[in-house]
Amino acid sequence: MDNLNYLFAAYTIIWAVIFGYVFFMHQRHRRLQRELDLLKEDVDEQKMD
Amino acid sequence: MGEKNIVRSNILLGLGFALMTAALYLVFIFAPTEEAMGQIQRIFYFHVSMAWVAFLAFFVVFICSILYLWKRAIKWDTIARFSAELGIVFTTLVLITGPIWAKPVWGVWWIWEPRLTATLVLWLIYIAYLLVRSYAAEASRGARFAAVLGIVGFIDVPIVYLSIHLWRTHHPPALVSDLVPSMLLPLLVSVAAFTVLYIILITRSISLSNLEAEVRQLKDARANQRRS
Amino acid sequence: MKGLFTGVFAIFWKDILSELRTKEIATSVLVFALLVVVIFNFAFESGADTIGLVAPGILWVAFAFAGMLGLNRAFATEKENSSLEGLMLCPVERHVIYLGKLAGSFTFMLIVEAIITPIFLVLFNLPVCMPRLGIIIVLATLGFTSVGTLFSALSANTKARDIMLPILFLPIIVPVMIAAVKATGLVLDGGTWGDISTWLQIIIAFDVIFLVVSLLVFEFVIEE
Numbered sequence: 025m026d027n028l029n030y031l032f033a034a035y036t037i038i039w040a041v042i043f044g045y046v047f048f049m050h051q052r053h054r055r056l057q058r059e060l061d062l063l064k065e066d067v068d069e070q071k072m073d
Numbered sequence: 074m075g076e077k078n079i080v081r082s083n084i085l086l087g088l089g090f091a092l093m094t095a096a097l098y099l100v101f102i103f104a105p106t107e108e109a110m111g112q113i114q115r116i117f118y119f120h121v122s123m124a125w126v127a128f129l130a131f132f133v134v135f136i137c138s139i140l141y142l143w144k145r146a147i148k149w150d151t152i153a154r155f156s157a158e159l160g161i162v163f164t165t166l167v168l169i170t171g172p173i174w175a176k177p178v179w180g181v182w183w184i185w186e187p188r189l190t191a192t193l194v195l196w197l198i199y200i201a202y203l204l205v206r207s208y209a210a211e212a213s214r215g216a217r218f219a220a221v222l223g224i225v226g227f228i229d230v231p232i233v234y235l236s237i238h239l240w241r242t243h244h245p246p247a248l249v250s251d252l253v254p255s256m257l258l259p260l261l262v263s264v265a266a267f268t269v270l271y272i273i274l275i276t277r278s279i280s281l282s283n284l285e286a287e288v289r290q291l292k293d294a295r296a297n298q299r300r301s
Numbered sequence: 302m303k304g305l306f307t308g309v310f311a312i313f314w315k316d317i318l319s320e321l322r323t324k325e326i327a328t329s330v331l332v333f334a335l336l337v338v339v340i341f342n343f344a345f346e347s348g349a350d351t352i353g354l355v356a357p358g359i360l361w362v363a364f365a366f367a368g369m370l371g372l373n374r375a376f377a378t379e380k381e382n383s384s385l386e387g388l389m390l391c392p393v394e395r396h397v398i399y400l401g402k403l404a405g406s407f408t409f410m411l412i413v414e415a416i417i418t419p420i421f422l423v424l425f426n427l428p429v430c431m432p433r434l435g436i437i438i439v440l441a442t443l444g445f446t447s448v449g450t451l452f453s454a455l456s457a458n459t460k461a462r463d464i465m466l467p468i469l470f471l472p473i474i475v476p477v478m479i480a481a482v483k484a485t486g487l488v489l490d491g492g493t494w495g496d497i498s499t500w501l502q503i504i505i506a507f508d509v510i511f512l513v514v515s516l517l518v519f520e521f522v523i524e525e
Contacts, residue, residue: 038119041162041165067295218455229475
């Protein structure tokens, strides 16, 4: 009664979900970065004027 | 983020990594194979750790919800929100790893047993918590409603557990106090590793959300400046 | 103390009067509860041998769903008629509004249950054992409506109000649901007070805890 495949599945899913959450956080970060870049461009433009 | 904060978060990351590696070693190499259940019992260590962290996360939601309604500081709402999110992530994992463990041991994926059922109800309550926030007309109202549910939901949990316990008295084995030391150590290290993981993830989420608020403020200020 | 009572009664009486005039909620809830009983009868193919197992469940699903329908209207009507603002301008504390609305919903639900229960018992050929079943119904309904009034006020202020109430309400009332179904099953099998006392205690504990908690947090739900 080893059932290593079940054990493997359990630990794989644990890491898959945690990485999924980290990826989700990363997406949030990227969206923020984009907004920040836009803001920067805006500031630079105004300086040129 | 200040210099001190960066140092602190790096220490936390290092600690998390070390603890997680130690936990993996203890779970897979150090811990003896359980006699009745075999290798599959090794799910237990992470399963229980995640259940603990989920409970901790929901407790944080409860405390921060009370503090938010009392003090009305946005930071309490932010902590409650991300703690609920993490709590749901870990409860989901508990609900997935539970059946994977149950199938080879009990021969079925799911039984309507107190702990399983109570965990499922808990999960549903906090899904509602996130939904109420996204369905509220304004963010401030959503925060208030979510706080109310954060309090009501957490108070409900022990009553849910008690009623389900009386409904189905089917005791699963493995209480922490009966564990032999060679199994207790892996469990404790796993719990510590997951607690640190929780702290890392929540501080990250909170600082991200603070940044978000700052960017939004700057944008509004810009827009006003342009108009004038 | 006297002021509290008059305030609660005024709001309660307002709800009763408007309901007597329109009969909007009671009729639809009543018909709906009856339909649930009939439909579930088909869903479970309840023959003579299985009735004891499924009957309590059918009764309480009917009550929970019908109750939700009624609770949804409790604050939705106020919101639609823009009378919630008027209610909030009343020179009373917020928890008086909560207690008044709770008294209204509680009474409506009890009336509906008083009509549905005998019909249900006859349809399923069950013994009519009123006192014990009556107590279970009154206590469980108090639990349903104490949480339901709070969430009704909350969901009336969200965008998807019809779906929000069930999502919030159902997971929270799990303990009452379990206890009520179990106790009803025991009573229909001829159980004594002693048999159902554990379940009654759970329902009473739920009622007390959520009445107090709802009173404390209600003001945060309707403040603008």
